[in-house]
Amino acid sequence: MSVLMTSAPVAQVRQWGGASASGALSYAAARVARIVLQREPMASEALSWTTFYSCQGEAVRGRAELALNLLARPEVAELDAKERLLRAYNAVFDRYDASQPADFAYWRSQLTAGRELASLVRQELVPLYETGYRSSPCAAPAGARLPLFVVRDSIGLPLVFTLGANRSLYMFRRTPFGRWSQTDLSGMLPLNQAGKVQALDVRQAPDGSIAIALAMAPWGSAGGPTVHVAVGVSNHLDEAGWVEVMRGMAPRQVPEVDGDVTRIAFGLLQSGAVPMVLVTASNTWYFNAAMDGPLMAWEEQGGAAALATAVGSYRVPGAWRLSESSTGRTLRFNSFARAAAWGIAIDYQGLPRRACCLHLAPSNVPNVPDVFVAGESIVVYRGGQSVPQQVANIGGACVVWSEANAAGEYLAYGDGAGGLWLVCRKPGGHWSVPVPIATTLVMAALMAAPNYGGVHAIGVTPGGALAWLRFNSDGAQVGAEEITQAAVWDDEAQEVQRAVRVARSVA
Incomplete structure (x- = not known):
């Protein structure tokens, strides 16, 4: 039986x-391959290595046996005993x-004394891991x-902010010497007691300045x-x-x-506009980041939840x-009740059928954004215009990013299959014409490259490496570089380390 599909399904973009999400999938065998072989598995290797890993019963034994198997491959035959031990560990x-x-x-002394690597891994390292012992940081600062x-x-180079597995904020910056630095930023906050990051947002304004917002909570329940x-x-800072x-x-x-913060997010940053911040916990509030003051409660108009919302400024x-x-579906801008002495209400005409996605971007009109709407097609309302311009005749898309510079304008959208275009x-x-981008990454954050008229993609590979990919204006990849990471303490180990430091300071 055939079925006529009258519209594409709505994309649920992660x-x-x-x-x-940009198309690739992360899996445990790829992580082991990245550690041992220092590369990602090829398509022909992924299934067999995953099968081998999953047959071991426990995750740690799967990692151990797959590591020993990979160390027997000809491509690592020239590694010395020290390096083989390090990769297995x-x-x-x-x-x-x-x-x-x-x-x-x-x-290493055990290996020098005559112990075989396989015996050392199976009989010593695996049981030691299962006890919870950690001599050094093992968690990832990005993943x-x-x-x-x-x-x-x-x-014009990428400045990367990540939330690590230990709920700490890290910054990766490319130094003038061509290397990458890794800095624990949340550990520098003026807190009365150590805390973890509950929610985070980092944005860049049209003038290049950066805005950052964090919601922090103390460890434990205090x-x-x-x-x-x-x-x-x-953005000049080191x-x-x-x-x-x-x-x-x-x-x-x-x-x-009064509860955990699940989201903190800036509204669109525009020249001359008020920087608004949304905070979501049991309810949603907003406030002006440029001044002190109470949080204002977010209220849905008419009592009905919207299909999509976006915060910014249209003059106010x-x-x-x-x-x-x-x-049918309607799109309207309403000024916040306390934002001005007068209210503004703007209605947009000509929405695409089954409109479901909303995205704001800075425009050429001060303090008035471009508004992208996606449904059975993608359209854009330029500046203060209420009639749309066609962008792409693509249904079921969700616009996730856009940027414009002297070299051109770029837009990325996600599809329902987890791809990025x-x-x-x-x-x-x-x-x-839409082209897939960053398909080798599990997830990717994009930024335009004004230096040569292309796009940078920063993301995580299936094996857990942090990668920087460069694409030209046609969407073809023209470069790649790994952003080096240093392992960090996980949640529990981090608490132990803090307790040790406190004990030493008291003593």
């Missing part, structure tokens, strides 16, 4: 902070780090399904969350400059929030709501 402890663990000298953001530094916000941060910024981010008390702060009505437009030209 997003983690500023990153969106890291695989057992799920540790992706080039440095040696603190107890490595002991295990698939963990929030990731990318902005542009003063020379005390409620605090919010830390900084706007107008220069690591020391960012440390000083974080130290100056005094906590903003939010007595209205307010919200766009895509709603279902008796006459790019469309481009040169100045004065037409939008290009």
Whole structure:
């Protein structure tokens, strides 16, 4: 029986902070291959290695046996005994780090004394891992399904912010020497007690300045969350400059929030516009990040939940709501009640059928954004225009990113299958045919590359590596580089380390 599909299904795009699903899948065997072989599995290897891993019963034994199997491959035959031991150790402890663990000298002495590597792994390292022992950090500062953001530094290179497996905020910056630095930023916040990041957002304004917002909660159950916000941060700063910024981010008390913060997000940052921040816990509130003041309660108009919402400014702060009505779907901007002495209400005409997605971007009109809407096609309302322009005749898409510069305009959307697509437009030209982008990454955050007219994609590979891919304006990949990571303490180990430091300071 055939069925006529009159419209494409609505895309449910998975997003983690500023990153969106881009097509690849993460899996445990790929992680082991990245640690042992220092590369990603090929398509012909993925199934057999995953099958071998899954037959071991327990995750740690799967990592151990697969690591021993991979170390027998000809491509690593030239590794010396020390390097083979290090890679096997890291695989057992799920540790992706080039440095040696603190107890490595002991295990190397065991190997020198005549113990076979396979025996050492199976009889010593695996049982030791199962006891919970960790001599060195093993958790990842960046990973698939963990929030990731990318902005542009003063020379056009990516500045990467990640939320690690230990709920700490890390920054990766490419130094003038061509290497990548890794800085723990949340550890620099002026907190009365150690805390974890509950929610995070990082955005870049049209002038290049950076805005960052965090919701922090103490470890354990003592005390409620605090919010830390900084706007107008220069993108010229190095690591020391960012440390000083974080130290100056005094906590903003939010007595209205009585539970865990599940989301914190900036509205669209525009030239001359008020930087608005949304905070979601049991309810949703908003506030002006540029001044002190209470949180305002977010209220859905008419009592009905909107299909999509976006916060920004149309001359004055307010919200766009895509709603279902008796006459069809409508898009309206309403200013916030306390934002101005007068109210503004703007209606948009000519929505695409089955409109379901809303995305704001800075426009050429000060303090008035471009509004992208996706349904059975993607359209854009330029500046203050209420009649749309066609972008792409693509149904079931969800716009996740857009950026414009002197070289052109770029837009990315996700589809229902977990893929990420790019469309481009040169100045004065037409939008290009969509092309898939960053398909080798599990998730990717995008930014335009004004230096050569392309797009940067920062994301995580199936094996857990943090990668920087470069694409030209046609969507073809022209470069790739791994962003080096240093392993970090996980949640429980981090608590132990803090307790040790406190005990030493008291003594």
